[in-house]
Amino acid sequence: MQLQTFENATVVKQTGSLYRLTFLPGWEPFTAILSGRLRLRGSKLTNPVTVGDQVSGHWQPGEYNQQRKAVITDIHPRKNYLIRKAANWSRQAHVIAANLDWAYVVVSATEPQTPFQFIDRFLVTCQAYSVPAAIVLNKTDELEWAEGYDQSAFHLKDVYTRAGYQILEVSGKTGAGMDAFAEKLKGKISLLSGISGVGKSTLVNALDPSLQLKTAPISHAHLTGKHTTTFYEMHPLRTGGFIIDSPGIKGFGLLDMTKEEISHYFPEIFALSPGCRFNGCLHAEEPDCAVKEAVEKGKISEERYYSYLRLLEDPEGGKYRT
Numbered sequence: 505m506q507l508q509t510f511e512n513a514t515v516v517k518q519t520g521s522l523y524r525l526t527f528l529p530g531w532e533p534f535t536a537i538l539s540g541r542l543r544l545r546g547s548k549l550t551n552p553v554t555v556g557d558q559v560s561g562h563w564q565p566g567e568y569n570q571q572r573k574a575v576i577t578d579i580h581p582r583k584n585y586l587i588r589k590a591a592n593w594s595r596q597a598h599v600i601a602a603n604l605d606w607a608y609v610v611v612s613a614t615e616p617q618t619p620f621q622f623i624d625r626f627l628v629t630c631q632a633y634s635v636p637a638a639i640v641l642n643k644t645d646e647l648e649w650a651e652g653y654d655q656s657a658f659h660l661k662d663v664y665t666r667a668g669y670q671i672l673e674v675s676g677k678t679g680a681g682m683d684a685f686a687e688k689l690k691g692k693i694s695l696l697s698g699i700s701g702v703g704k705s706t707l708v709n710a711l712d713p714s715l716q717l718k719t720a721p722i723s724h725a726h727l728t729g730k731h732t733t734t735f736y737e738m739h740p741l742r743t744g745g746f747i748i749d750s751p752g753i754k755g756f757g758l759l760d761m762t763k764e765e766i767s768h769y770f771p772e773i774f775a776l777s778p779g780c781r782f783n784g785c786l787h788a789e790e791p792d793c794a795v796k797e798a799v800e801k802g803k804i805s806e807e808r809y810y811s812y813l814r815l816l817e818d819p820e821g822g823k824y825r826t
């Protein structure tokens with residue numbers, strides 16, 4: 505029997521073994537499963553196919569919830585992707601998303617606070633896998649009354665501006681800064697990532713209220729999020745573009761990175777390394793190191809340098825508490 509095939513479908517959601525696909529820029533998602541061959545590829549990966557992947561396959565004969573089911577047989581070569589170690593104890597890797605135009609790490613101006621090291625691990629991964637990245641500072645509406653946070657938000661802006669990253673200041677609650685954000689998302693496929701409770705889904709709802717994504721208040725006892733979003737899912741935005749909302753990430757272990765590579769993925773550190781005395785200087789114990797001098801002079805922030813040293817020691821670690 506001749507199977508009817510399809511090409512260039514984009515994965516917009518994965519829930520266990522079921523996938524949702526659509527033919528972008530159209531938006532009529534349909535259900536698909538993986539062919540046996542692709543499932544076997546998954547031994548080192550928790551998910552051989554990820555949101556954002558371009559896939560081809562064929563239609564399965566028969567009915568599935570009144571709809572024909574598709575079978576994914578091939579993944580098209582990826583423009584880029586983001587990957588992390590699935591968990592501290594696991595040997596598997598998790599492909600977060602593929603074919604991204606932008607990745608945004610969302611942080612809260614108040615609670616929950618994202619450790620600098622989490623942000624840096626995310627940014628290093630984006631550098632390593634060629635995904636342009638920026639920081640979204642959400643909940644800025646709380647700054648005026650939340651004592652003490654103004655200083656820490658200011659500090660965060662200072663650290664990442666010095667490192668050369670763009671910081672978008674927004675409020676999913678009041679809509680402040682959201683027009684500029686929507687403008688950046690237009691015509692692009694973008695990922696929102698970050699720890700639970702920083703407001704990723706709230707931001708997507710602010711961009712397009714018709715999506716009505718589930719959100720939940722953070723726990724007042726622990727000031728942490730409740731892991732409300734449980735799947736990676738792409739959504740079409742009425743203002744243009746597609747956004748991938750994601751579950752709060754608990755830890756961000758880097759994958760297969762040599763110490764020397766890590767130093768390449770801190771742009772402001774890499775830029776100064778030609779000034780070091782030793783070729784291949786790791787900017788740790790070496791004498792006459794241009795990077796350490798820049799840290800002493802305040803040109804490179806101590807936070808970024810500290811994150812860098814911690815990454816050299818333990819690239820795969822980095823588990824976040826909650």
Ligand SMILES: Nc1nc2c(ncn2[C@@H]2O[C@H](COP(=O)(O)OP(=O)(O)OP(=O)(O)O)[C@@H](O)[C@H]2O)c(=O)[nH]1
Pocket residue numbers: 642643644645646674675676677678699700701702703704705706707718719720721722729730731732733734750751752753
């Ligand atoms: N004041 C204020 N609260 C916000 C803002 N954005 C989100 N929140 C609140 O923060 C809490 C968490 O928001 P969510 O959108 O569920 O957070 P999330 O990042 O999607 O969390 P997970 O799905 O668990 O990863 C909710 O109570 C939101 O109302 C904001 O800009 N200002």
Ligand SMILES: [Mg+2]
Pocket residue numbers: 704705706718719732733750751752
């Ligand atoms: Mg969410």
Ligand SMILES: [Zn+2]
Pocket residue numbers: 777780781785786787788790792793794795796
């Ligand atoms: Zn050096």
